[in-house]
Amino acid sequence: MAKPRVVITGAAGFIGSHLAETLLDRGYGVVGIDNLLTGDMANIEHLAGRDFVFVKHDVTNYIYVEGPVDVVLHWASPASPIDYLELPIQTLKVGALGTHKALGLAKAKGARFVIASTSEVYGDPLEHPQKETYWGNVNPVGPRGVYDEAKRFAEAMTVAYHRYHGVDAKIVRIFNTYGPRMRVRDGRAVPNFIAQALRGEDVTVYGDGRQTRSLCYISDLVDGVIRLMLSSANEPINIGNPQELTIEDIARTIIRMTGSSSRIVHKALPVDDPKVRRPDITRARTILGWEPTITLEEGLGQTIAYFRTKLAVR
Ligand code: UDP
Numbered sequence: 001m002a003k004p005r006v007v008i009t010g011a012a013g014f015i016g017s018h019l020a021e022t023l024l025d026r027g028y029g030v031v032g033i034d035n036l037l038t039g040d041m042a043n044i045e046h047l048a049g050r051d052f053v054f055v056k057h058d059v060t061n062y063i064y065v066e067g068p069v070d071v072v073l074h075w076a077s078p079a080s081p082i083d084y085l086e087l088p089i090q091t092l093k094v095g096a097l098g099t100h101k102a103l104g105l106a107k108a109k110g111a112r113f114v115i116a117s118t119s120e121v122y123g124d125p126l127e128h129p130q131k132e133t134y135w136g137n138v139n140p141v142g143p144r145g146v147y148d149e150a151k152r153f154a155e156a157m158t159v160a161y162h163r164y165h166g167v168d169a170k171i172v173r174i175f176n177t178y179g180p181r182m183r184v185r186d187g188r189a190v191p192n193f194i195a196q197a198l199r200g201e202d203v204t205v206y207g208d209g210r211q212t213r214s215l216c217y218i219s220d221l222v223d224g225v226i227r228l229m230l231s232s233a234n235e236p237i238n239i240g241n242p243q244e245l246t247i248e249d250i251a252r253t254i255i256r257m258t259g260s261s262s263r264i265v266h267k268a269l270p271v272d273d274p275k276v277r278r279p280d281i282t283r284a285r286t287i288l289g290w291e292p293t294i295t296l297e298e299g300l301g302q303t304i305a306y307f308r309t310k311l312a313v314r
Contacts, residue, residue: 003051005029007069007111009059009102010076012039014181015116015174015221017047019073022222024050031065033057037090038078043181060090060097062104069109071229074102075116077151081144081270082187088146095150096157103161103169113169114229115158117236119277120148121173129244129278132173132236142272155236162234170228175240175279179218179299180306190215190300193251194307197260207269209248214278216241217299220292227288240279241292257300 006023010016011032016039020030029051032044035058044054057063059076077094078084084091099115106113122130123138138148155171162169178190186192196203216239224239245253251264284290 002068003027003029004070005031005068006071006073007031007033007065007105008073008075009033009098010039011054012036012041012044013075013079014043014179014183015177015218016075017043017181018179018218018222019075019225020044020047020052022226024052026226031055031069033059033063034076035059037087038083040183059101060093061101063101065105065109069105069111071112071114072102072106073114073116073229074099077116078147080187084147085143091146092150095147095154099154099157103157103167106169107161107165107167112229113158113161113167114225115154115169115171117155117171117173118147118151119173119175119238119240119279120144121152121155123148124272124274125276128276129242129280130238131280132238132283139272143270144272168234170231170233171236172225172228173236173238174221175216175238175277176213177216177218177221177240179303182303184307184310189213189247189250190254190303191307193254194258194304195311197255197258197262198304198307198311200260200262202265203251203255203262204267205247205251205264206267206273209251209264209266210246211269211273212244212246212276212278213250214241214244215250215296215299216292217294217302220294224284224288224290227290231288233287235283237283237287238279238281239284239290240281242278242281243296244276244278245296253296254300254304257297258304
């Protein structure tokens, strides 16, 4: 049988590049598409020479891929709050028009489809932990609305293609994920804290630091996504680590693990910043047989090592 072929939009991004690499390791051929708006060729340069083709393209425009395609993984989107604040229209366009084009490609090729959705569809949640059945608490006109509503639209579009066109479409709701290949200037908590701690700068905790997040290491996330891709599930599935931590605790752990003398300073809490976030992963456990295995110490250790090399060359 021919090698299965996967198209990944956003392949030069943090998660997209890890998906590409793991799928190559598992014997897939990969076509990576990215317009490099927030992605970086440095994340995928090492894949040259393998069964990997890169296409520089903005997926809000028609996507042309020659030959058979077995799976489309639609990962393209700005994903850090500072990115989608700076790129609001592009964020809305890739979530809406880009999802439409990626679904169109899956339909034309008879391919499976997986959309990278997000815990942001739950907004500032009034239900805790968040189950997939929760509809969310999102402010459509707040600064995060451009991302949250684009992803909510993307989910609706995905379900419509499943119901009306019979596309075998899947939705993964990704909770905070971290690991090597996050950008030094990414703006999210983990890369900010690590870069600040390694440089001996003040570590910026927004608000009182008592808001919570649950951090999933990249290899666990990738394993969950591939299990979902191979499953027969069509309902949304949360993938994330249910270990809930305060942002202040995350900052302290990073300062300790880097051996830094940085101090914590508090800055204003961004508008509509969710106060709590923790996935209920019962569905992932029962349907996919998945749960995270990498501890926070292990995952942060790997990520800190990556940032040490990155910062040394700059
Ligand atoms: N945060 C922080 N300092 C930073 C960056 C983020 O305290 O330098 C906080 C942010 O306000 C939020 C949490 O850390 O409460 C996680 O933010 P992140 O940007 O990583 O992603 P989010 O989960 O909000 O999408």
